[in-house]
Amino acid sequence: MIEAHGLVKRYGSTTAVNDLSFSIRPGLVTGFLGPNGAGKTTTMRMILGLDAPTQGSVTVDGRGYRDLPAPMREVGALLDAKALHGGRRAFDHLLCLAQSNGIPRSRVDEVLRIVGLEGVARRRVKGFSLGMGQRLGIASALLGDPPVLIFDEPVNGLDPDGIHWVRTLLRALAAEGRTVLVSSHLMSEMALTADHLLVIGKGRLIADTSVDEFVRSSSQQSVHVRSPQAAELAARCREAGATVGVGTDPDLIEITGLDSAEVGRLAAAHGIILFELIPVKASLEEAFMELTRERVEYQAAGATR
């Protein structure tokens, strides 16, 4: 269980995290979602005691991270897979971390086997690919077999096999009753991995909800219709209270506020011929973009609509 109360982090005049409160429950994969620069990493660094909050507090199982007697036994974390000394062998990297928390050497071999790096344990990590680096980072998080796990963008740089592996691992860890917090800027990834979502934008909490509910509440559904009598249908739909969008093609309209069955009945009632009737469900990605549009830190000028 990770609990944050009114977390604020300011750097000079910039507010990276603004009044964030949440609690992350065991047994679920909680996706921490937001565009780049939204404050995900800063929040994770505050949970792990690396950065001090300007205001507010965050606890892991009721204690501040820096007060945990054997932190790696209680929290496993992967922040940045490249954050290691390139000249060190993979085994020694894990060994020095294990020793710092009194974790036996045999556990190092064990986690190397879990992540599939036993064959390169004696190689210096400088030569590792991004994917191997991510696996090594995950291995270090698993060293203490902790009940709480925190991963910052763990699938970055992984190939499809690797992504599938991480996804399965995260789900398995949560199924064992652990608390799993995983950040991503990709909604599509979270839709496949997470049970619960914390969405942030510009340091503020936008949504704290289950994945299903998030999609339902924020996705706009519409109906695309192609008809030689599109103008007439548009008028009828407006009378029924729908919003109708007309593009460059006069035969093509987009109706929101009515579902496809209602549009079909309306057309039949007025003898309107339909060539196409397509229900369009916004993807998760679109729902996410919709929600965070106002809150993106860095936005290309052309992308603003």
Add this chain to the structure above:
Amino acid sequence: MTDAAIARAGPDHRAAFRAATFGDALRSEWTKLRSVRSTFWALTATVVLGIGLGAAISAAAAHGYAKLSVSGKLSWDPTGVSTSGMAIASLAIAVLGVLCISSEYSSGMISTSLIAVPKRGRVLAAKSLVFAVVTFVVGEVTSFTAFFVGQALISGPAPHAALGDPGVARAVVGAGLVLTALAVLSVAAGTLLRHPPAAIACMIAVLFVLPGIAQALPDSWRNPVTEFWPTQAGSQLTNVYHSAHTLQPWPGFGVMCLFVAIVYAIAWTLLDRRDA
């Protein structure tokens, strides 16, 4: 955490769960130090430079002894001459000391280290203690070897020293002690400055540049600098002959240790307070 939460996570080895200790941190830092190649090369450089340069300087000085003035012969210090290579060798220790923490900042490893051991003072204490012990061992081996090699080369053309002569054993042991104090100072400098090039430049300034500049100053400025500049003061411990405007051996070393303690305290405080 409730018992239920542990049971749900269910790993068997958590039966052996105990709080992490300072001893754990020491083992971890020892593994870190021995598992990178720069440690091996820097320590090799320390030994080779300390003994090799000491031998070369001893041989050259011994051959020049006959041509020395009377005052030059009076201040002839065969012990100090034989271990003088260690002043240059100390650069290798300073670089290694700076790197053993600042390279964690440049690579990002420091985040990983502080997540593993969030009690930051423990990380710094363990790191400095491990490095100080290693430096002490290497320093004493180098110092004694350089002394014996140097005396063998000096004897004949010039008067040489024996370990039993007054102040000689203290000076030879002292050369290793000064190196150890320097090792702790460089770990503190690396912690304070965090950027390897900046911290190394700073150590070179403290060791060589500022004392060198002082030599160009008028006597009224130069003398207090030679007397109290931490590394100059500390080096009195390594000499048998006591020259004018310098502190006595142990007070001199005391000044150096005080300086190291102050820098270390600042580094400790900043490490604890700053965002990692």
